[in-house]
Amino acid sequence: MSSRQPGLTRPRRPRPSPFAAAGLVGLAAVTVLAGADWEYGIGFSLVEIWDGLTRANAPMRGLADIDLGTLLGSRARSGFLETLQMAVVGTVTGATAALPLALLNSRLGAPNRAGYVAVKLFNNIIRAVPDLLWALLFVAAVGVGVLPGILALFFFSLGVVTKLTSDTIDGIDHGPVEAARAGGASHPQMLRYAVLPQVLPAYTAFSMYCFELNLRASAVLGFVGAGGIGAVIDFYRGQGQWDRVWGVVAGFLVVVIIVERISALVRRRLL
Amino acid sequence: MTGAQQTRRAADERLRRAVRPEKPFNWFRLVVTVAVVAGFLLATSTVDAHWGRLPEAPAQLWNILGLMIGELALADLPDALASMWESVAIAWLGTMIAAVLSFPLAFLAARNIAGPGTVVVTRQLLNIPRAIPEIIFAVALIPIFGLGPLAGTVAIGLSSTGTIGKLSAEIIEGCERGPIEAADAAGASKPQRVRWAVIPQVMPEIVAFWLYRFEINIRASAVLGVVGAGGIGTMLQQSIEFRQWGQAGMALIVVIVVTIVIDAASGAIRRRIIRGPSS
Numbered sequence: 349m350s351s352r353q354p355g356l357t358r359p360r361r362p363r364p365s366p367f368a369a370a371g372l373v374g375l376a377a378v379t380v381l382a383g384a385d386w387e388y389g390i391g392f393s394l395v396e397i398w399d400g401l402t403r404a405n406a407p408m409r410g411l412a413d414i415d416l417g418t419l420l421g422s423r424a425r426s427g428f429l430e431t432l433q434m435a436v437v438g439t440v441t442g443a444t445a446a447l448p449l450a451l452l453n454s455r456l457g458a459p460n461r462a463g464y465v466a467v468k469l470f471n472n473i474i475r476a477v478p479d480l481l482w483a484l485l486f487v488a489a490v491g492v493g494v495l496p497g498i499l500a501l502f503f504f505s506l507g508v509v510t511k512l513t514s515d516t517i518d519g520i521d522h523g524p525v526e527a528a529r530a531g532g533a534s535h536p537q538m539l540r541y542a543v544l545p546q547v548l549p550a551y552t553a554f555s556m557y558c559f560e561l562n563l564r565a566s567a568v569l570g571f572v573g574a575g576g577i578g579a580v581i582d583f584y585r586g587q588g589q590w591d592r593v594w595g596v597v598a599g600f601l602v603v604v605i606i607v608e609r610i611s612a613l614v615r616r617r618l619l
Numbered sequence: 620m621t622g623a624q625q626t627r628r629a630a631d632e633r634l635r636r637a638v639r640p641e642k643p644f645n646w647f648r649l650v651v652t653v654a655v656v657a658g659f660l661l662a663t664s665t666v667d668a669h670w671g672r673l674p675e676a677p678a679q680l681w682n683i684l685g686l687m688i689g690e691l692a693l694a695d696l697p698d699a700l701a702s703m704w705e706s707v708a709i710a711w712l713g714t715m716i717a718a719v720l721s722f723p724l725a726f727l728a729a730r731n732i733a734g735p736g737t738v739v740v741t742r743q744l745l746n747i748p749r750a751i752p753e754i755i756f757a758v759a760l761i762p763i764f765g766l767g768p769l770a771g772t773v774a775i776g777l778s779s780t781g782t783i784g785k786l787s788a789e790i791i792e793g794c795e796r797g798p799i800e801a802a803d804a805a806g807a808s809k810p811q812r813v814r815w816a817v818i819p820q821v822m823p824e825i826v827a828f829w830l831y832r833f834e835i836n837i838r839a840s841a842v843l844g845v846v847g848a849g850g851i852g853t854m855l856q857q858s859i860e861f862r863q864w865g866q867a868g869m870a871l872i873v874v875i876v877v878t879i880v881i882d883a884a885s886g887a888i889r890r891r892i893i894r895g896p897s898s
Contacts, residue, residue, distance in 0.1 A: 367891070379715065382708030388701065390708050390768035390849065397773060400763040407759040433666035440659040476878040480754070480842035480852075481871070484859050489679035494668040499676060552651070568754040571846055572856070578754075585758055597755060604750040617647060 410590020418584075418595035427570075427580035427596070428603065434494055434569070434576050435562040438501025443509045443555035445502075450513035450551070456525065457517060457539055471514075475507035479565040483574040497574035501562045508561065512554040513547060520546045553615045560608055567600055687868025695869040699854065703873045706850030707881070709768050709843065710836035713775025718829050720780045721745075725787030725825070726813060731799075732791060742785070749781030753839045757848040768849030775836050775843075783832055787825045794820040827889040834885050841874050 364372075385391035418424050451457035453471050458464035482503050486496030524542035533541065570578025577600055584592040727733045728741040748756075756774035764770040798816040807815065844852025851870055858867035 371888070378711060382711050388704060388708075390705060390712065390772060392712055392769065392772060396764070396769060400760075400769075403763070405763045407762050430666070433662040436658050436662040437666060437668075440655060472879055473875055476838075476875040476882075477871075478838040478842045478874075480845055481855060481874070484845070484856060485680065485683065486676070488859050488862070489683055490672045490676050491669075494666055495670070495672055495676075498666075498668055564750065564752050568752045571754060571758075581755065581758075590759075593759075597751065601747065601750045605746065608750075614651065 406588060407590050407593075410592075411594050413591050414594040414598060415589075415591040416595045416598060418592040419599040423580055423583070424577075424596055424599065427577040428599070430494060431563065431566045431576040431578075431600075432603075434497045434501060434566045435559060438498050438566075439505050439555065439559040439562050441498075442502040442505025443551075443558060446506050446509035446513060446555075447551060449506065449510045450517060450547075451539055451543065453510055453514035454517035456520070457514075457543060459535065471507060471510050474503055475511055477503070477507075479504040480568055480572060483569045483572050487573045492573035492575075494575035497566060497569045497576055500569060500574060501566065504565060505555075505558045505562060508558050509551070509554050512557075513551045516547050516550045516554075517543060549618045553618050556611045556615055560604070560611055563604055563607055683864065686864035687871065690863075690865030691868050691872075692865050695866045696873075699851065699866075699870045699873040702844075702851035702854050702870070703841070703877050705768055706840040706844075706852070706874075707837060707877070709771045709775060709840040709848075709850050710833055712772045713840065714779060714829060714833040714836050716772065716776025717779035717783050717832065720776065721784035721787060722825075724780070724784045725791060726817075728784060728788035729791035731794075732813060732817065742788075745781045745784040745788075747781065748778050749785065751778060753778045753843065754846055757843050758846050761847060766847040766849075771840060771843040771848035771850060774848060775840055778839075779832050779836060783828065786828050787821070790821050790824045790828070791817060823892050823895075827892045830885045830889050830892075834882050837878055837881060841878070 381389060383389055383392035385393070449467065449471065452459075452463060452467045455464065458467065479500055482500035483496055486499040490496055490499070520543065524546065525538060528538040528542040566576040566578065567581070568578045570576045570580065571582050573579070577596065581593055581596050584590075584596065724741055724745060727737050728745060730738055733741070753774050756778050757770055760770040760774050764773065794817055798820060799812060802812045802816040840850050840852075842850075842852045842855075844850045844854065845856045847853065851874060855867060855870045855874070858864070858870060
């Protein structure tokens, strides 16, 4: 009956490596510590989530009779316009400043080791500050309005585009670099003629990607007083008009998806 | 005239007559440049920003940074660390929720696993949470779960489901055909094929992406407290609003240091997962 041939044994399953075993135990421990209902846990409970979502509540009732007419109101229109303006100005300025910074942030472009380390540290700090936190800081510095929003998006874009572009610079083909050096190019000339042409398409694509991020971010900057469509959402939320909140969010969704499509088309053409 | 001079003269002559090839004209680049510059000028000139306040921004920011460092008190550190841990917990559990929700959806959104109809529907479903920021989910969930970390956790979980699902679907679509064909040839059913031919191939990359998303989610959960959804954001927002710069500075330093440390650790684990144990 048995089809097993004599002398043929099934190979033993490899034991999980100590790395994997320790990792899994560690992750499980973190999860339990984070989720448990104690002083340093958040008290995660599926029952509570289920109860909350199935109980009648204002946001969901608002979602059921969503008011798309809100989008035609002047408040929503000016909010959308402001969001677009903020995203454009923030991205263009941030991405422009990011290009020289990205050169300095790469091993190839940095003039010396000390400069490289300093720029890298600076960039890591900038990137570790979330967009909304920049907005909080600038609202405190220059008051509420669109200006702190633009400044927040500037620093956010600076961090993202610098990081992505400098990673690309570290991975470029070194042939042109050697050719430029052999031809007697100075360091700036080498960057201009051997490095820039290689990274420009990727840099443009990253900037467009960053524009999408900024568009999404600018929807929340308004929650801390930094202008844009977020201020409109926060206003309707404060009034408890969830039908209007969802109307604005739906409009925002459409804008983001359209921009994403256009940007994806252009990026595909670039790369 | 020596031969060398002659050769040189001839070379000079050829160089003089040589025509530099014209630079190829790139319409695409022109259109993009014009669109960006025009859009930028239009937006800058029409936006209702008080540009007059811009020159004072660097000085103000410098002033605030000075106050933050000057008033820094170690007494704030335990509070800041506890709140940051809450943010990390929110990000971690939110990522786990998203991983669990997105895993089956990713297979339904992969063209080489599911039928074309299912793929289109699932992809649209995944697109919606991808476009909505976490904060908006959070403000909608606060009336449901009350102020606190649970609203933030669910918000992070829902909004990451879109991105993780889409990326996982792309990883699944990129897997090799060989093992699938082998499983087919051995008579595997559809679930068996996914279990034995697809999952072993894609799992390392998908898990690495979960970790990457966790890094992003820490940044998101650090600010969720601004709307009251738990974590260190509440401390940041209140200390900045009431101008307790020492406390704000401590919270800011904790956010930056913890984010950078977790990025580094998680990045190392991701590289190890992708490359495997040997290298």
